[in-house]
């Protein structure tokens with residue numbers, strides 16, 4: 001009896017481990033899905049509630065961690081002091097998320113607009129928008 005229960009427990013543990021592994025693989029697949037170059041609406045089920053390109057940064061930062069974003073793009077394009085998520089205060093008007101990440105269109109590297117900078121564009125991004 002004790003052995004049988006143990007056997008069931010082991011099978012259950014194996015099933016759980018398998019489910020966890022599959023969930024992890026699904027997660028890795030989602031992250032590695034190369035979302036780069038996609039409009040936000042293609043990667044966000046909740047994008048229906050966002051009007052064209054007038055989304056508030058606070059909406060984005062409710063899910064995305066601002067400090068983590070800053071860390072992710074520090075040293076952008078191989079330049080130590082460049083960070084698309086933390087432009088220097090001088091000469092840069094507040095840069096809304098949607099000035100680069102567009103809801104319905106491919107993302108635009110706003111830094112390059114008007115010929116101000118010439119940073120390398122991530123795949124699928126455009127320089128003007």
Ligand code: HEC
Pocket residue numbers: 031034035036040043044046050055056057059060061062063064097098101
């Ligand atoms: C309801 C939560 C939620 C909101 C609100 C949200 N996002 Fe996301 N976003 C996610 C999730 C989940 C993913 C997919 C997982 C990931 O890559 O972080 C994602 C992915 C992304 C990606 C692709 C990331 C990559 O790995 O290439 C970008 C860019 C992005 N979001 C920008 C935004 C911007 C800009 C806003 C505001 C308009 C926003 N998000 C609002 C949850 C959200």
Ligand code: HEC
Pocket residue numbers: 036037057060061064066069072073084085095096097098099100101108109110111122123
């Ligand atoms: C000046 C342009 C610009 C602005 C403004 C901007 N981003 Fe980004 N963002 C980028 C670039 C460039 C990348 C890197 C994309 C790549 O390499 O595919 C990026 C990457 C991301 C990613 C993926 C990060 C990762 O871990 O790989 C998310 C999520 C994101 N941005 C959300 C936001 C949110 C939220 C805001 C507003 C608070 C914002 N961005 C403002 C240009 C910008």
